[in-house]
Amino acid sequence: MDSPELEIVKRTAALARLEITDAEARTLAPQFARILAQFQVLTSVDVEGVEPMTGATRLADVTRADEPRASLPRAATLANAPDERDGFYGVPKTIGGGS
Amino acid sequence: MSTAAAGVVSGQTGTRWIPVIGLEVHCQLDTRTKLFCGCEYSFGAEPNTITCPVCTAQPGALPVLNSAALEYAVRAALALNADVAPVSKFDRKNYFYCDLPKGYQISQFDLPYCTGGGIQLASGKFIRLTRIHMEEDAGKAIHDRGDATLVDLNRAGVPLIESVTEADMCSADEAHEYLTALKEIFQYIGVSDCDMEKGSLRCDVNVSVHPEGEPWRTKVEVKNLNSFRNVRASIQYEIARQIEAYETGDPAQYPEQETRLFDVAAGVTRTMRSKEDAHDYRYFPDPDLPLVTVDAVLIERQRGLLPELPVARRARYESELGLSAYDAGVMTAARDVADFFETVVRVGGDPKAAANWIANDVLRALSDPDVAASSILELLVKPNDLAELIALVGDGTVSKNAGREVLDEMLRSGARAKDVVQAMGLEQVQDTSQIDEWCRAALAGREATVADVRAGNLKAIGALMGPVMQASKGSADPQLVRAALLRIIGEEG
Secondary structure, three states: OOOHHHHHHHHHHHHOOOOOOHHHHHHHHHHHHHHHHHHHHHHHOOOOOOOOOOOOOOOEOOEEOOOOOOOOOHHHHOOOOOOEEOOEEEEEOOOOOOO | OEEOHHHOEEOOOOOEEEEEEEEEEEEEOOOOEOOOOOOEOOOOOOOOOOOOOOOOOOOOOOOOEEHHHHHHHHHHHHHOOOEEOOEEOOEEEEOOOOOOOOOEEEEOOOOOOEEOOEEEOOOOOEEEEEEEEEEEOOOEEEOOOOOEEEEEOOOOOOEEEEEEEOOOEOOHHHHHHHHHHHHHHHHHOOOOOOOHHHOOEEEEEEEEEEEOOOOOOOOEEEEEEOOHHHHHHHHHHHHHHHHHHHHOOOHHHOOOOEEEEEEOOOOEEEEEEEHHHOOOOOOEEOOOOOEEEOOHHHHHHHHHOOOOOHHHHHHHHHHOOOOOHHHHHHHHOOHHHHHHHHHHHHOOOOHHHHHHHHHHHHHHHOOOOOOOOOOHHHOOOOHHHHHHHHHHHHOOOOOHHHHHHHHHHHHHHOOOHHHHHHHHOOOOEOOHHHHHHHHHHHHOOOHHHHHHHHOOOHHHHHHHHHHHHHHOOOOEOHHHHHHHHHHHHHHHO
16 A cells, blocks of 8 residues: 555656656655645635635736637647648547546 | 336336436537637638647747637526626646647636526426536547547637536436527527537536435436437436346446446447546646626626527417417527518518428428528528518419419529519419309319219319319419309309
8 A cells, every 4th residue: 555645646647647657656755745744834824714816816807809810820830749640730549538 | 118207217127217317518609719819710620720829738828818708608698597707717627638738628617607597498397507617628639540649729729618507307308408498599699509510519418317216326427429319319328228237236237437428320328437537637726817707787788689589489479479389499499590480470471371481491492402501591582572472372362382383483593472473474363254164164074073062072072173273274273263163063053
């Protein structure tokens, strides 16, 4: 049975599609634990009556009109694609797993 | 297995099962540009030609909300009698998939722009909406061409509203009716074309079953249903599959909480992923997007844009115009048809006749390649043209059958009814002396039939009508012919 920290590291890596070795996970686990402990300090702050923050700015309602702007030429869009096929991005075969 | 009233399904063991169904419907908004960038989406464009740094997630690109998308979303909420939140926010829904370039989808999690509302079914049952939220669409991944998956990001960033119902439905029919009503409303208010074939309306269903009187059981989600028929078929299949699984009595075979996909060809649902590898979306507020507020001015402006909705129109057509429930349904199913119908009636067309002509002849013409119109608005026949034709048939100038020929010509050439009638010589002969002449000619040599009629067999008159109509080349008014035949037979008796 892995420690809770090790579990978190492995799960987070899996969600981020990062391949990490067991040794790497063991190195990262205590570091994770320290980071999480640091954030744990925040739970000691009294937030009674304080409105939850929904963002770091005080901006609201920044919108634009529904007016088209030129899209990029396809060649430019695909210029960085490692594998371009017939105007598509080619990626390793992946079925399922979408939202 | 048999279905009884109120959604109860009787299983093999005699248990009365209650299906519980909820729907999640994704609907593309018909804005010109995408939700957070100025790319002008159009379905079927060449792959990756409608993208920009924002919707392909280039580093440093920042999303800016399309104000029209917010307006459309608010209008949809109002049409469903839902509450629009004064403040909402966008969150990141994190998952990795090749059609999602940012690695997250911008959606709304705990502060959606809209809650509540719903749709009343014909039975009076109210299907409650839990919420509606705005989000961006993902791109498209194509798996069936060669050894790679092909990705087209044109659709990435197109605005969607996702409406989520409570699990208030208990049959495939109810789900179908709800979905139909939702689609009609969105089309009426002009926020979406709701074309399932183009993917602008997509539906996920949640289905569970439990014995009557017992608590709800495990729900199964069926994803990405792209036709009304598939929605219905997948629900029916899931209900039957789950009941069968429970009735084995073997807990190992009971339905699991999982996501399934509907296999259209086989007509079955199949496991897509189970709870163990369920996504952990790690939602958090998108720091790139500030809060969205909706004030009374925006709400009232959108409320002012709401047309009379299909349910209200249907009721009015039945009560005020005397249409049958069926005809009222056909006339109101699409807003352009309803508007066309109302214009015909406004310029004097008889409502029932107008409904018949539209349902039987005008709408059918839309599938005629010679007519070449994809909507009723594109037809060469305008509402006042149809009203004129209805009047000509109504006053006996042309027969109903000749009227059809006239309409065909009008649809092809755009000519007016009166001109077509004249040009084709279709005016019914109402000159009684001419009709009498044809009748006398027809009676000659048909003494047996005449005797039959005299003996009281009025049906036999039909055998005499034929020759008269033939002699007149179809131009005689059948009612006048019938009256004339009876009169002459009577006189000569």
